[in-house]
Amino acid sequence: MAVAAKYVGTSVPRKEDPELLTGQAKYTDDFVVPGMLHMIVVRSPFAHARIGSVDVSKALAMDGVVAAFSGEDLAGDWAGPLLMAWAVTDDIHNPPHWPLTKDKARYQGDGVAVVVAESRAAATDGAEAVDVEYQALDAVVDMDAALADGAPLVHEDFGTNASYTWTLTNGEVDKVFAEAPVVVKERYVIQRAIPNAIEPRAILVQPNTAMGDFTMWSATQIPHIVKVAMTLGLGISESKLRVIAPRVGGGFGAKLQVYAEEMLALALAKRLGRPIKWVEERSENYLASHHGRDQIQEVELAADADGRIHGYRMKILANMGGYLMIITPGTPLLGAFLYCGCYGGEAYHFECTGVFTNTTPTDAYRGAGRPEATYAIERAIDALGRRVGKDAIAIRRLNFIPAFNEPTPMPGGLMLDSGDYDATLDQALELIGYDDLRAEQQARRERGDPKQLGIGFSTYLEMCGLAPSRVLSALKYAAGGWDAATIRLSPTGKVTVVVGTSPHGQGHATTFSQIAADDLGISVDDIEVVHGDTMLAPLGMDTYGSRSLAIGGVAVHRAAEKLVAKAKKIAAHELEVAEEDLDYEGGTFSVKGAPDKARTVAALAFSAWTAHNLPDGMEPGFEETAVYDPANFVFPYGAHICAVEVDTETGEVKVAKYVAVDDVGLVINPQIVEGQVVGGVIQGIAEALLEEAVYDENGQLLSSSMTNYEIPAASDVPSITIGRGPGLPSNSNELGVKGVGETGTIASPPAVLNAVIDALSVYGITDIGRPVTPERVWRAIRDAKGGAQ
Amino acid sequence: MRISLTVNGTAHQDDVEPRQLLVYYLRETLGLTGTNVGCDTSTCGACTVLVDGRSVKSCTMLAVQADGRDVATIEGMAKNGELHALQQAFHEHHGLQCGYCTPGMIMAADSLIREHPEGLDEQGVRMGLEGNLCRCTGYQNIVTAVLAAAEAMNGRAPAAAPAGGEA
Missing domain, CATH: 3.10.20.30 (Beta-grasp domain)
Structure with a gap:
């Protein structure tokens, strides 16, 4: 930081909390406007079915029902399909995706009709009365089956269920593998997950028919992108649409989306001239909000006899589901460069094929591509260690890229910013009491304890801070990766910080206040942060990919610096000295050698407002905007160690100890950062042990509610211990910050799996599926002992 | 009716x-x-x-x-402009992120604490709140906050935070 840090690095209590703690915060469903109609979407109960007639006449005859439409009825309302922003290859199969399907249902939950009524109950009753003729078709759920000859086709026009194949090759991969004395080959299945923000999605659209204006409230992570997508989808001028993300109750990627219901609510508000509200039921959330993960990975490492890695070869199948949504095809590619983790080597090949199936579309889920990459490499390096006779620590230390503090290349082709992988591992080993744990493990093994101990590692590397716009262009993403901040000082020295990021629990108001407060020498209590409103904050790219601090936070800092530069000119003018004769500290300019001659930023804001005595040619007012486009990503990293207790009689796995050491660069607010780490780690532990979206062979979602998809409760999970590592600043931005929102879900699943496998190694077990349910453990032990007993 | x-x-x-x-x-x-x-x-x-x-x-x-x-x-819950002990503890210990589960969590915790005048430990809080899901916090800070509030509501000094925490 340019000035002394008073707030940065301290746990300023969250400015967001008071309204959230007292029930005064307004989430989308809390807004009520006069004349509001309620919308219900009629969804296909079949995963794959041809749509015959859609008869809404019975619904229209019901009390309270105002309108009802089929996909065919609304076909003329759309200027374009739902936004798919990431055509990853030139020859990608990208099917049109309409808000209501007209020809076929392609997953259970695909929308086929919509009903609006005076009350939600009437709309629900009306939706029940819509008569849809379905001709059920064979469904395809499994990716291998989808790619087999003769498989049912999700989109017949393409003649295949493959959407695309994307490849990345660095170095002489085939040669390295041909010459390597050791090649490890593994196959991993990353199960499908359902994000489950506790606030369901919700939308309210208020039209002003006289002016042709619309205001949309949406429980979204991306109001700015939604606005562009609505313009493209409905042909409404961007200047006639305001999108507001009010308080948003968690996202985890599932609200990084442009959804059919947003298009429908806006289209119906336009058609009917009345406000339209839609609130998702949880059962709908399971069917019609996007899912995450779902990959089959073939992982190969080429190494020398000692276990030093020279080559990586990865072949991924990624389940797209029934359609491509905003970044469905690109999501696995967010991990494409990271299948080497924090390890060295000369050759790297990554290949990903996106596969259509009759399932809910997948898209970003906390970590988006990077948890999958981390899982592959952190499992595979353990397999390599077993092969060459090195333990999990030794094989990692042998392959770590040595500590560095300047841009450094890695096998995946990225330039890393800063890292010291041994340092985070050292700290994690110390925090977990590693030697004692190993001794305890040995003792339990020797006495044949039914509860065996296992220790697992994940020394992960991730990339976040999405993203340099030029890199996004090279990857064929449709938009940029910059973000913006405007800072305005009122005549009385109060500050408004307007940002283009759009939080849903991350604490941007507090964190950004701390940055601006230190830069301007103003109390955090005098700063208001405005976000999530395309009218108040017209410039923005929203919140996902752990980008908000590394991009939006830097924009805040740059806007503050612009204000300080303007203030300095006014101060020099008022004090009748040259600018270089001024010192600046803690919000005060003072004349060198005459510290009594001074002006505060707040006082200079008043001068800029009166404009009575400004330097010649200076514009009045005290407001500056910065738009920041990063030159590089940022690269958090760290070491997670998990100790599990496995009950070999019941198969139950309990996390006994968990240590997370994460170096996320400069920390603005330690309490907020720790909150992100713990929340992410627990979400990742749940992915490793509990959560799995399960379909039957007909494409029916069996894990279809919170009662049979196991989100962890407090009683299901442990407390964890956190360390911060060496805290090397990033050199990708001048604040030195990285990102922390996704480290937990990226790092933790392989730590848990490796720990379970370590515990079960007494049976010779080297692999187990995830989530590691008691049944899977019990079966693995039974099979290892020689089958059914 | x-x-x-x-x-x-x-x-x-x-x-x-x-x-x-x-x-x-x-x-x-x-x-x-x-x-x-x-x-x-x-x-x-x-x-x-x-x-x-x-x-x-x-x-x-x-x-x-x-x-x-x-x-x-x-x-x-807040009276005369003063936060309830649970609200205060959730604020101090960062027991909320998006805030959506927070009202329900606080009401459940209030009931739990008053059902246990003898005091609560970490496991007691975790079991007692198993009917309230939070997707953001991983529960650790919620547990810390509820333990702190329990002590405040029962007029005792705060007990130790859960195992773990920052090193």
Whole structure:
């Protein structure tokens, strides 16, 4: 930081909390406007079915029902399909995706009709009365089956269920593998997950028919992108649409989306001239909000006899589901460069094929591509260690890229910013009491304890801070990766910080206040942060990919610096000295050698407002905007160690100890950062042990509610211990910050799996599926002992 | 049907549909939108309120069943502009992120603490709050906050935080 840090690095209590703690915060469903109609979407109960007639006449005859439409009825309302922003290859199969399907249902939950009524109950009753003729078709759920000859086709026009194949090759991969004395080959299945923000999605659209204006409230992570997508989808001028993300109750990627219901609510508000509200039921959330993960990975490492890695070869199948949504095809590619983790080597090949199936579309889920990459490499390096006779620590230390503090290349082709992988591992080993744990493990093994101990590692590397716009262009993403901040000082020295990021629990108001407060020498209590409103904050790219601090936070800092530069000119003018004769500290300019001659930023804001005595040619007012486009990503990293207790009689796995050491660069607010780490780690532990979206062979979602998809409760999970590592600043931005929102879900699943496998190694077990349910453990032990007993 | 009940100390009389759930009576009839709805299976606990002092998921109860009862919601917790001990503890210990589960979590915790005047430990809090789901915090700071509030509400010095924490 340019000035002394008073707030940065301290746990300023969250400015967001008071309204959230007292029930005064307004989430989308809390807004009520006069004349509001309620919308219900009629969804296909079949995963794959041809749509015959859609008869809404019975619904229209019901009390309270105002309108009802089929996909065919609304076909003329759309200027374009739902936004798919990431055509990853030139020859990608990208099917049109309409808000209501007209020809076929392609997953259970695909929308086929919509009903609006005076009350939600009437709309629900009306939706029940819509008569849809379905001709059920064979469904395809499994990716291998989808790619087999003769498989049912999700989109017949393409003649295949493959959407695309994307490849990345660095170095002489085939040669390295041909010459390597050791090649490890593994196959991993990353199960499908359902994000489950506790606030369901919700939308309210208020039209002003006289002016042709619309205001949309949406429980979204991306109001700015939604606005562009609505313009493209409905042909409404961007200047006639305001999108507001009010308080948003968690996202985890599932609200990084442009959804059919947003298009429908806006289209119906336009058609009917009345406000339209839609609130998702949880059962709908399971069917019609996007899912995450779902990959089959073939992982190969080429190494020398000692276990030093020279080559990586990865072949991924990624389940797209029934359609491509905003970044469905690109999501696995967010991990494409990271299948080497924090390890060295000369050759790297990554290949990903996106596969259509009759399932809910997948898209970003906390970590988006990077948890999958981390899982592959952190499992595979353990397999390599077993092969060459090195333990999990030794094989990692042998392959770590040595500590560095300047841009450094890695096998995946990225330039890393800063890292010291041994340092985070050292700290994690110390925090977990590693030697004692190993001794305890040995003792339990020797006495044949039914509860065996296992220790697992994940020394992960991730990339976040999405993203340099030029890199996004090279990857064929449709938009940029910059973000913006405007800072305005009122005549009385109060500050408004307007940002283009759009939080849903991350604490941007507090964190950004701390940055601006230190830069301007103003109390955090005098700063208001405005976000999530395309009218108040017209410039923005929203919140996902752990980008908000590394991009939006830097924009805040740059806007503050612009204000300080303007203030300095006014101060020099008022004090009748040259600018270089001024010192600046803690919000005060003072004349060198005459510290009594001074002006505060707040006082200079008043001068800029009166404009009575400004330097010649200076514009009045005290407001500056910065738009920041990063030159590089940022690269958090760290070491997670998990100790599990496995009950070999019941198969139950309990996390006994968990240590997370994460170096996320400069920390603005330690309490907020720790909150992100713990929340992410627990979400990742749940992915490793509990959560799995399960379909039957007909494409029916069996894990279809919170009662049979196991989100962890407090009683299901442990407390964890956190360390911060060496805290090397990033050199990708001048604040030195990285990102922390996704480290937990990226790092933790392989730590848990490796720990379970370590515990079960007494049976010779080297692999187990995830989530590691008691049944899977019990079966693995039974099979290892020689089958059914 | 006509019901009479007290909500946050204020008497209300309203005609309600027999099928209306208590949570929608609170949200839509009384405008008390602090109580949230997160699921349709009575799993998540976001809608937890107190009925005659005991925590109840207000999506599991009909408004008519609240006739003659005393209901408390998050809006009634702070008194005279002062946060309740639980609200204060959640703030100090960062026991909330998006805040959506927070009203239900606080109401459930209030009931739990008052059911255990002898005090609570980490496991007791974790078991006692298993009906309230949070997707953001990983629960650790919630547990810390509830333990701190329990001590404050029972007039004792705060006990040790859960195992773990920052090194």
